[in-house]
Amino acid sequence: MEFCQSVINETLRFGNIIPVLWRKTLSDVYFKGYTIPQGTAIMTHIAAMHLDPSAFENPNNFYPWRWLAMGKSNNWMPFGGGVRHCCGSEIARMEIAVFLRYLVLNYDWELVEHDHPVALQ
Numbered sequence: 001m002e003f004c005q006s007v008i009n010e011t012l013r014f015g016n017i018i019p020v021l022w023r024k025t026l027s028d029v030y031f032k033g034y035t036i037p038q039g040t041a042i043m044t045h046i047a048a049m050h051l052d053p054s055a056f057e058n059p060n061n062f063y064p065w066r067w068l069a070m071g072k073s074n075n076w077m078p079f080g081g082g083v084r085h086c087c088g089s090e091i092a093r094m095e096i097a098v099f100l101r102y103l104v105l106n107y108d109w110e111l112v113e114h115d116h117p118v119a120l121q
């Protein structure tokens with residue numbers, strides 16, 4: 001079950017179903033020497049976080065085992081965060097787990113190209 005959760009984490013990191021989130025500043029914000037005026041649209045690029053090599057080693061490789069070693073990561077937020085955090089995240093995780101179990105138990109799997117690891121590109 002722990003590995004199944006790692007596969008789900010990695011799928012959500014790699015798949016980036018929702019790549020960006022939008023917010024609007026409600027007041028002037030001072031950040032790293034910049035002033036962001038009230039009313040500015042802010043795009044949070046979750047996909048860029050998920051594929052950032054400083055946060056995830058070899059980010060373009062689908063590697064569920066990273067989660068066994070890493071546990072959690074503050075750079076992983078496929079369900080958003082804060083007050084607007086996805087309220088369906090747990091049921092979504094459960095649905096994915098049921099779907100994965102069905103796929104694994106009911107089908108035989110083989111790599112199409114044996115020497116070709118799964119990677120983006």
Ligand code: HEM
Nearest residue numbers: 017018021022078079080083084085086087088089091092
């Ligand atoms: C893998 C599947 C899913 C992903 C990746 C996902 C992702 C997200 C993200 C990123 C947000 C935050 C949007 C924002 O901050 O602007 C969100 C919000 C939300 N999600 Fe999901 N979601 C998933 C499945 C579900 C499911 C299954 C449900 C309902 C059963 C659901 C219901 C909602 C609702 C109602 C919100 C709005 C929460 C609010 O604004 O207070 N989501 N989701």
